[in-house]
Amino acid sequence: xxxxxxxxxxxxxxxxxxxxxxxxxxxxxxxxxxxxxxxxxxxxxxxxxxxxxxxxxxxxxxxxxxxxxxxxxxxxxxxxxxxxxxxxxxxxxxxxxxxxxxxxxxxxxxx
Amino acid sequence: xxxxxxxxxxxxxxxxxxxxxxxxxxxxxxxxxxxxxxxxxxxxxxxxxxxxxxxxxxxxxxxxxxxxxxxxxxxxxxxxxxxxxxxxxxxxxxxxxxxxxxxxxxxxxxxxxxx
Numbered sequence: 001x002x003x004x005x006x007x008x009x010x011x012x013x014x015x016x017x018x019x020x021x022x023x024x025x026x027x028x029x030x031x032x033x034x035x036x037x038x039x040x041x042x043x044x045x046x047x048x049x050x051x052x053x054x055x056x057x058x059x060x061x062x063x064x065x066x067x068x069x070x071x072x073x074x075x076x077x078x079x080x081x082x083x084x085x086x087x088x089x090x091x092x093x094x095x096x097x098x099x100x101x102x103x104x105x106x107x108x109x110x111x
Numbered sequence: 112x113x114x115x116x117x118x119x120x121x122x123x124x125x126x127x128x129x130x131x132x133x134x135x136x137x138x139x140x141x142x143x144x145x146x147x148x149x150x151x152x153x154x155x156x157x158x159x160x161x162x163x164x165x166x167x168x169x170x171x172x173x174x175x176x177x178x179x180x181x182x183x184x185x186x187x188x189x190x191x192x193x194x195x196x197x198x199x200x201x202x203x204x205x206x207x208x209x210x211x212x213x214x215x216x217x218x219x220x221x222x223x224x225x226x
Contacts, residue, residue, distance in 0.1 A: 041220050042202060042217035045214045088154065090215075098156065104153050
């Protein structure tokens with residue numbers, strides 16, 4: 001099964017609202033990353049948070065990590081129609097070199 | 112090059128034929144990944160190359176799938192005797208060396224359609 005599981009599977013919001021997506025994982029990790037995918041093609045790296053970090057910001061993105069609950073959240077503030085995409089969390093298990101992706105959350109921002 | 116490139120961008124083939132998909136990683140990146148993504152689904156890991164180490168083939172779904180990486184750079188994913196369920200987007204990614212930080216840079220993918 002996938003190491004990372006995102007929820008919700010799909011999210012529809014109005015422009016200007018905040019969008020929150022969650023990710024849970026199973027094993028201990030070195031880091032957790034969030035990626036964005038438009039139109040079913042290549043993914044773009046958004047942000048990485050290391051296992052010893054609890055929160056990280058990048059522009060309108062805020063990522064939190066709770067290693068005790070093995071979960072992370074991605075918050076997009078003041079969403080825009082251009083944020084419409086699929087968002088994936090990816091984890092790199094401790095001692096491993098392979099990054100494992102979850103099934104993703106499909107975000108739709110209505111103008 | 113500036114980024115990861117993949118070719119072809121689209122491939123339509125008949126059931127039973129063999130196909131080869133190519134990936135050119137970012138120059139200097141030692142790690143290379145292949146993933147498969149079916150419509151509306153997440154990424155399914157297929158195979159991972161890291162430097163001169165033996166590849167991690169644990170994600171290959173059957174022995175019809177194989178991949179090689181020549182000279183530590185270009186990689187080719189080969190699917191023999193294609194089946195309709197092989198239809199998907201095949202994504203390649205590369206990253207720099209190092210166990211603690213490995214942001215992956217993705218190519219645009221190859222959309223494979225098996226008729």
